[in-house]
Structures are given as C-alpha cells and as structure tokens.
Amino acid sequence: MQANVPFLFRNQVCYCSIYIDASTAPCYVFVFLLDKNLIEEFGTDITIKTDMESRLPRKDDITGLAGIREAIFQGMKSLPVFIEARDKYRLLA
Structure with missing residues (x-):
C-alpha cells in the first residue's frame, strides 16, 4: 500500500511517500523523502520497522x-x- 504523508519534523511540515509491507512480522514501511534538505541529510529513502502499533x-x-x-x-498512523x-x-x- 502506498501513500503520500505529511509529517512535522523540526517544526516544519515535510512530505514523503511511503509503501507499507504488512505481509511479515514485524512490518516494514519504506519511506521515500520528498524534501530536498532532508534528502541531503538522510538520503532518499528510509526504512521504518513497526508492529503497526509503534515504531520498533x-x-x-x-x-x-x-x-x-x-x-x-x-504522521502516517492516522x-x-x-x-x-x-x-x-x-x-x-
């Protein structure tokens, strides 16, 4: 499942695109950053490990x-x- 997500980071609204793989336990959310400054700091993609209740x-x-x-x-959990x-x-x- 894929979606665009607004999130608040360092008092700024930023955006990313996510793909959720809920076929395994724990689940993984593959994040593709869209903000130029965040890409420079963290790279284009980030992976989040989750049990779908909290970030692991x-x-x-x-x-x-x-x-x-x-x-x-x-930002994405709602x-x-x-x-x-x-x-x-x-x-x-």
Missing part, C-alpha cells in the same frame, strides 16, 4: 534518524492507508 528500534537508529522515523510514523494495512496485519497475526 533498528540497529542504525542514530539520534537524527530515529527522530525522523518517529515523526514519519506519527492515515486510512495505514489503518487498512494495520487491520490486515492484525488478521494475519
């Missing part, structure tokens, strides 16, 4: 990267595409 830690969670992952997760993926994930569990 990753080995590469440095402070800035963990912060943007959390901001994106908070979107219909995320809720639909979460509901499907719960049926598989």
Whole structure:
C-alpha cells in the first residue's frame, strides 16, 4: 500500500511517500523523502520497522534518524492507508 504523508519534523511540515509491507512480522514501511534538505541529510529513502502499533528500534537508529522515523510514523498512523494495512496485519497475526 502506498501513500503520500505529511509529517512535522523540526517544526516544519515535510512530505514523503511511503509503501507499507504488512505481509511479515514485524512490518516494514519504506519511506521515500520528498524534501530536498532532508534528502541531503538522510538520503532518499528510509526504512521504518513497526508492529503497526509503534515504531520498533533498528540497529542504525542514530539520534537524527530515529527522530525522523518517529515523526514519519506519527504522521502516517492516522492515515486510512495505514489503518487498512494495520487491520490486515492484525488478521494475519
């Protein structure tokens, strides 16, 4: 499932595109950043590991990267595409 997501990061509204893979446990959200400044700092793509209730830690969670992952997760968890993926994930569990 794919969607565009607005999220608040460092007091600015930023945008990204996400693809949710809810076929495994934990799930992965593949994020494609759209903001030029964020791309310069973090690269074009970020992966978020989740149990569909919260963001799960990753080995590469440095402070800035963990912060943007959390901001994106908070921005997407109320979107219909995320809720639909979460509901499907719960049926598989």
